[in-house]
Amino acid sequence: MKRQDYYLNGDSGKMSSDGFYISKSKAFIIVFLALAVAVGVGIIVHFAGSAVNVECVCTFPTTDGGNSVGETAALELCKTWASEGYTDICSVCPNNRMSSTISTRMTRKTITTPRTNTTSGSVTTTQNVPSVVSNVRLPTALKPLLYTLELQPHMYTMNPDEFTFNGSVRILFHCMENTDNITLHINQLNLTGYISVTHENKIEDLYQRHEFDIARQFIIIYTKIQLIAGRNYTVDISSFVGPLVPGLSGLYISSYTREDTKIYLATTMMAPIDARKVFPCQDEPAFKAEFDVTILRKESKKAISNTPLAQSVSRGDDWVADKFERTPKMSTYLLAFIICDFNYTQNTTKSGITYRAWSRPEATDQTQYSLDVGVRILTFYEKYFNIPYPLPKQDMIAIPDFAAGAMENWGLITYRETAMLYQPGVSSVKNKQFVAIVVSHELSHQWFGNLVTPSWWDDLWLNEGFATYMQYMGVDHVHPEWKMFEQFVVDLQDVFNIDGLISSHPVYVPVAHPNEINAIFDKISYAKGASIIRMMRFFLGDDVFQHGLTRYLNGLRYDVAFHDDLWFALGNQSLAEDNRISNVKEIMDTWTLQMNYPVVKITYNRTGQITVEQHRYLQDPNAMDPGKYTSPFGYKWHIPFAYTTSDDKWFNVNSNDVIIMNKNETTKTISKNSIPAPTGNNWVLGNPMQYGYYRVNYDDRNWIALTEQLKSDHTVVHVINRAQIIDDAWSLAKSGDLDMSIALRTTEYLNKELDWIPWSAANNQLGFVGSMLERHQLNESFTKYMQNKTSSAFEKVKLNSTGTTHLESFLRSTITNLACSYGVEACVDEAKQLFAQWMSSPENNPIDPGIKSTVYCVAVAEGGIDEWEFVLVQYRTANLADEKSRLLEGLSCSKQPVILSRYLKMAIDPNEIRRQDSVSVIVHISRNTNGRSLAWEFFQANWDFLSNDFAAGSFTFSTLVSGITSLFNTQFELDQLKEFVDSKASLGSGERAFAQALEKTQSNINWMTANVPVIESWLNDQGY
């Protein structure tokens, strides 16, 4: 899956007239809850009426057979649900009112009274209500072999409240150990038919009874006799019904508009744990099986799935059953079904794979680029992995409503529109690169993740770290001129920031609860995972790395893996090829089993010799360790160290230059003739190309020599290491390892810097300073300093010329953004002029796509309601998704609180802003000085709604929490944050994000105290 930061996953929720929050999908949950409580602990449930409104009344008994087990159990269940973010449900079971009556009006038109048992005859149904869910894993007695699944979405009226789907499933199992039950996952599905269990070729029904374990999302089907190891059995679930809502997970509804008519499509997002919302199944990645899928659709629509269509059969009344070819052995989270009216463009790869790019018909002309790069990258991977793509076809499809960036469903990759659609001349080069990257990422998953799958979500990083690394390799193959491997360090430096916090987590992290699974789809799994893989390729060498991957993939194809499998494959490959580094596991365990990373301090005070030592980097060394993770290695790492000097200036390092610094070595002395005398402006530089996942520190003299080198001729230092010097210095200043005045020195040369990567690093670090100083008296002189540093680069790139190279366009975007935001007059004037030109002739937008974001923001910030309304109209009418994103961002730049408040309200109104974009809008408003406290107040005031709708099964809620709090830097803000956190019984899936927010705010406050005086005197010295 490709993350999409600042975007939202959630379904619609409304405030009903009696003030009770309920969303359509939650209605099902509440029904389930009511049911669970009713059958489990004897609480009475009445369903009064079944037409337009259903009233559900829960009356808690005062006793349950003379004791209060029922009450306790009910409360525990509520707490479990609440901890998952369903706080609306918890309000059904208030903590202290066990006899109260609560009425809930549901907007769903018809609700079938749920029946846990629909077999003929009376069967006992009971409910487990564990007080603490400690183990959510399925029993392993049964191994699924084949699913025969049929699904029928009903979405053909104009009233989405009536939408639903039904289905049936037959699962063939092989019994591994004797057992008396078949345990499957199920979530938000209502069983409406019968269940039967048969031994192969026998007709006797072995079904006895079934029960639900709601907390674990299990249905447990008991059999009359033991199932015997070594035999095959079939379970049939003849009919189930599920909600078809715009929930962005499971099987859900998306829509788009054509001439004021809403066109609906049904689509899926099963990852990580939502296949169970679509059909009862063993919804864990290790339970791989084959699938025979049939989708029922009306003749007006098309159906697509993982494999090619095998046959279509009419079922009468306009219904057609599309049966798809049997899938390879695969995990449930990779299944996909889409019913839509989309069109496609098509190509064929050299190896004969049919490759189609689907979109809504209006956007088909935007699919050409992703189709082209897709075909080329798929072919490249077949060669690189030396394993053919396992399916006969590959479909990519742009879905109008999508929570993540994209999802790697095998043979049917789903994308957010911005991640797949590209229109030359309208989309920016950044959008183009984003499309290429996401396509490359998802295609690499077809091997990494789909062919070989982590056996459990704790090794998610194996999937995502690899795909994130491979995305650079795939794009580099198609566009070598984009210098993707140089750009890599932008991601590396980004994740360094998060991984420098004590609230970080190890790459390999034990997870059990669904909230924990969703929470690890974060930058640590993706970008840190990719960074340590890049480091591994560096110390192993390209050939061993490539051949080792093939060994790993071939050895475990159609199977599952643990990270040790990868270490052994690479270690054995190294043994077979050059026998240099075979203890891959020993080295890599230090990078995956403990969080954070080291600083290598280089001591350099003798000619011909340096000494290195390591310590753990923490942005705030005094931060309190929450104690969630302990390091098995005492926060010491096996470090593949490399360096160069002012005499060598050798940046093209490879595996032969690596010196492994053992985790047990307190110091290591390295002697080499080419190390010059530690005098004058001679320098040593550690970590050339920043291949290693560590920072480097030196004594002040060496630091000053490096900054003098940048000032006299920065081009002798590789562009990556110019970025590294800035990023390391500023981060070490943050943690107190380095004097802030040294960090400030690294920016002095910037008026000569014309490369994007160092500017990107500077932008991140100085952007932070700028945000911290925004409301401080020092803001004025810092602004002048920034104007001075950006003006020469701005002179070069200007606003109205088109970049000659890809990276120059990136530079233009960054520099114009900096120059305009620090008020460089030429920039602001030009931006306003361009915007005015556009306003006077809306049909002809004269603004270069790469600088549109800046221009829209300047125009809205400097303008009034007219400019804002103009951008809003453009947003509403734009056909290209990434243009819509830029316009949405531009709208957040207004300086007027009235406008910003209006915009915040719009952000959670699905008629105004798509659900997927809500978080992005709120976070952007919070980044605006004038919007920061407005966004925070809005967040608090709408907590119930936001935490319910954004938190359930979503990692975007964390993004919202960290986004709106990231610039907090006053004691007042910290107190408010603490007070808010303390006031909540549960923070749901936002728990980690809130812990990080508290730490980040404290660290920002400390930063202000320590650094503002230094910055002030340094700016004074510089004459600002």
Ligand SMILES: [Zn+2]
């Ligand atoms: Zn991914």
